[in-house]
Amino acid sequence: MHSFHYSKGQLCCEDVSLADLADEFGTPLYVYSSATFRERYTSLDSAFEGVDHEVAYAVKANSNLAVLRLLASLGSGFDIVSGGELFRVLKAGGDPAKCTFAGVGKTRAEIEYALKEGIYSINVESYEEAVFINEVAGDLGLTAPIAFRVNPNVDAKTHKYISTGKSENKFGIDFDLIAEAYERASTLPHLKLKGLQMHIGSQLTSVVPFVEAVDKVAPLAARLKETYNIEFFSIGGGIGIIYEQALASGAESWWSDQPEESRPLTPTQYAAAVRPALEPLGLKILLEPGRFIAGNAGVLVTRCLYEKKGTTKTFKIVDSGMHQLIRPALYQGHHEIVPVTEATSAPEMVDVVGPICESGDFFCQNRELAGIEPGGLVALMSAGAYGMVMASTYNSHPLPAEILVDGDQAHLARKRQSYQDLVEAEEG
Numbered sequence: 001m002h003s004f005h006y007s008k009g010q011l012c013c014e015d016v017s018l019a020d021l022a023d024e025f026g027t028p029l030y031v032y033s034s035a036t037f038r039e040r041y042t043s044l045d046s047a048f049e050g051v052d053h054e055v056a057y058a059v060k061a062n063s064n065l066a067v068l069r070l071l072a073s074l075g076s077g078f079d080i081v082s083g084g085e086l087f088r089v090l091k092a093g094g095d096p097a098k099c100t101f102a103g104v105g106k107t108r109a110e111i112e113y114a115l116k117e118g119i120y121s122i123n124v125e126s127y128e129e130a131v132f133i134n135e136v137a138g139d140l141g142l143t144a145p146i147a148f149r150v151n152p153n154v155d156a157k158t159h160k161y162i163s164t165g166k167s168e169n170k171f172g173i174d175f176d177l178i179a180e181a182y183e184r185a186s187t188l189p190h191l192k193l194k195g196l197q198m199h200i201g202s203q204l205t206s207v208v209p210f211v212e213a214v215d216k217v218a219p220l221a222a223r224l225k226e227t228y229n230i231e232f233f234s235i236g237g238g239i240g241i242i243y244e245q246a247l248a249s250g251a252e253s254w255w256s257d258q259p260e261e262s263r264p265l266t267p268t269q270y271a272a273a274v275r276p277a278l279e280p281l282g283l284k285i286l287l288e289p290g291r292f293i294a295g296n297a298g299v300l301v302t303r304c305l306y307e308k309k310g311t312t313k314t315f316k317i318v319d320s321g322m323h324q325l326i327r328p329a330l331y332q333g334h335h336e337i338v339p340v341t342e343a344t345s346a347p348e349m350v351d352v353v354g355p356i357c358e359s360g361d362f363f364c365q366n367r368e369l370a371g372i373e374p375g376g377l378v379a380l381m382s383a384g385a386y387g388m389v390m391a392s393t394y395n396s397h398p399l400p401a402e403i404l405v406d407g408d409q410a411h412l413a414r415k416r417q418s419y420q421d422l423v424e425a426e427e428g
């Protein structure tokens with residue numbers, strides 16, 4: 001599944017030892033595997049072989065230029081949610097004609113930028129936004145390619161902060177209002193109705209909500225093709241990954257013992273489940289995976305600084321925290337925590353916490369872990385998506401460095417910030 005494994009008692013990313021990387025580049029350190037990015041992209045792409053389709057990687061999951069360049073070289077398109085992400089994709093050699101622009105709050109400057117660069121489609125979240133895009137396109141003397149995002153009102157059964165396909169979420173246009181949105185937009189002179197889009201949520205480990213959404217929306221896509229000659233249907237991202245037991249050699253068999261609805265999806269299962277409703281449409285199918293491609297491709301390497309034994313708890317204090325990986329604090333996200341040098345001691349019940357002045361600053365609570373010792377290195381697994389991209393400098397900690405490994409090669413994909421970088425843009 002991914003490329004992190006122990007070799008001679010040392011945790012490695014492909015053929016590179018994480019301890020060697022920590023020695024050379026310091027901690028905290030994000031380390032990514034090129035092989036995992038390639039394998040994930042290719043496995044999903046090939047699961048849709050025979051269907052006119054395109055994988056548009058959701059840049060927000062991990063937007064490092066080296067990652068984007070790697071995916072662009074594989075032929076990936078990109079799903080962007082801001083002008084800044086478009087800038088990154090272009091800098092990394094991505095093709096704007098394979099970019100879709102999503103998000104509920106696009107500004108005039110962002111819309112102008114996207115139109116001038118010739119992106120494939122702007123995915124529109126309200127009729128009012130379509131009116132505004134029509135006006136901006138008219139001012140530029142251009143035609144804006146658009147798709148409406150439909151909110152299919154299905155329950156993705158994932159964490160409430162990453163559920164997006166229910167009518168109480170801010171995303172998309174209600175299923176019952178979408179036909180009217182197309183009808184009204186079809187009279188706007190500077191728009192081209194190019195597609196239909198949806199995205200119901202993130203970290204879905206069951207195929208059921210995807211099937212429910214695709215089955216519900218496919219007939220609408222067919223009608224829109226007939227009426228407006230749309231050319232694509234984007235079914236969004238959201239495929240979940242393994243966070244638990246990510247490293248154990250028996251991870252696959254561990255998962256197969258779990259109840260079906262909590263097992264991770266394979267690209268083959270996902271494709272097999274949605275293809276029957278999609279194939280008859282004769283539309284180009286867009287996929288927008290973020291976490292699926294990047295999640296298991298990265299780890300966060302941190303150093304244990306102290307052990308603190310209280311009356312009720314043992315705390316392992318490390319040099320990274322919620323400011324650099326916020327998923328545990330924000331989404332109750334689970335990350336496996338393993339020592340970089342394979343443990344020989346017995347597990348103990350611990351909290352792994354960071355240096356930030358917030359009680360929410362923990363990576364785990366009351367977990368049985370072995371080998372987390374002061375001075376030693378620790379890896380937070382499956383941190384490749386929604387990790388570094390959500391990092392801040394809260395408490396004035398400089399941002400970590402990022403490394404992209406390929407085989408036995410390690411590329412410094414982002415330098416560690418310095419104290420001077422922290423204040424560079426400020427006037428004191």
Ligand SMILES: *Cc1c(COP(=O)(O)O)cnc(C)c1O
Pocket residue numbers: 058060061079081102103199201202203236237238239288289290291292
């Ligand atoms: C975030 C997002 C994605 C990617 O979600 P993942 O769960 O990371 O696959 C895809 N499409 C849109 C519109 C998004 O906002």
